[in-house]
Amino acid sequence: MTEDENTVPEETVDNEEQADSAPSIEEDGACPSEDEMEALKDQLLRTVAESENIRRRASRDVENAHKYANEKLLEDLLPVLDSLEKALELPNQSDDAKAVLEGIEISLRIFRETLERGGVLVVDPLGEPFDPSRHEALAMVPNEEVEPNSVIEVVQKGYLLNERVVRAARVIVSAA
Numbered sequence: 651m652t653e654d655e656n657t658v659p660e661e662t663v664d665n666e667e668q669a670d671s672a673p674s675i676e677e678d679g680a681c682p683s684e685d686e687m688e689a690l691k692d693q694l695l696r697t698v699a700e701s702e703n704i705r706r707r708a709s710r711d712v713e714n715a716h717k718y719a720n721e722k723l724l725e726d727l728l729p730v731l732d733s734l735e736k737a738l739e740l741p742n743q744s745d746d747a748k749a750v751l752e753g754i755e756i757s758l759r760i761f762r763e764t765l766e767r768g769g770v771l772v773v774d775p776l777g778e779p780f781d782p783s784r785h786e787a788l789a790m791v792p793n794e795e796v797e798p799n800s801v802i803e804v805v806q807k808g809y810l811l812n813e814r815v816v817r818a819a820r821v822i823v824s825a826a
Contacts, residue, residue, distance in 0.1 A: 726764045733757040765809075773808030773819040775801045784808060786818040790825040798826035 682690070737753030740746075762772075773784055780787060780799050785808065793802055801821045808819030 723768060726767060727761075730757060730761040730764055733760050769812040770816070771810045771813075773810060773815075774804055775808075775819055775821060776804050777801060780821070780823045784810075784815055784818060785821045785823075787823045788820050789822045791822055792826075793824040796824045798824055800824045 733753070734757045737750065737757050740750045740753050775781070775785055777796075778801050779797075780801055785801065788805055791802065796802055800823065801819075802824045803822040804819055805822065806817075806820040809816045
């Protein structure tokens with residue numbers, strides 16, 4: 651063993667000394683003195699106060715975590731908001747509908763990229779087999795051109811957050 655491995659942290663030594671110096675009724679069979687009782691009482695009060703402080707700090711940390719949980723999402727969505735505001739300014743600057751459409755497309759692209767970075771995936775199951783865990787069937791329509799129980803129309807796209815369904819895709823399914 652090296653010299654570093656043989657050394658004991660000072661806190662451990664202090665704790666052991668306190669434990670050794672703490673009076674014990676069992677050692678000598680006598681009741682602890684008034685000074686010893688005061689020391690034990692003080693140590694108990696400090697321990698209770700420390701545990702109360704830890705509990706309060708943990709409670710405050712949990713409260714802040716809930717309160718500010720969406721802060722990162724908000725930071726990511728603010729550029730989308732800025733882009734949409736700019737798109738709304740375009741009609742005042744130009745009568746060109748193409749410029750307005752381009753501004754909206756850019757905003758939509760930024761929004762989709764922001765959602766993807768946040769773990770959101772789009773469920774667009776056109777042509778896929780119906781999956782009741784990810785799709786909500788609005789109707790079944792007879793269609794001989796596709797396999798039965800296949801999605802033939804997506805009425806509303808669905809979304810997953812880290813593989814968990816946030817909103818099921820609303821679809822129309824082919825019947826036999």
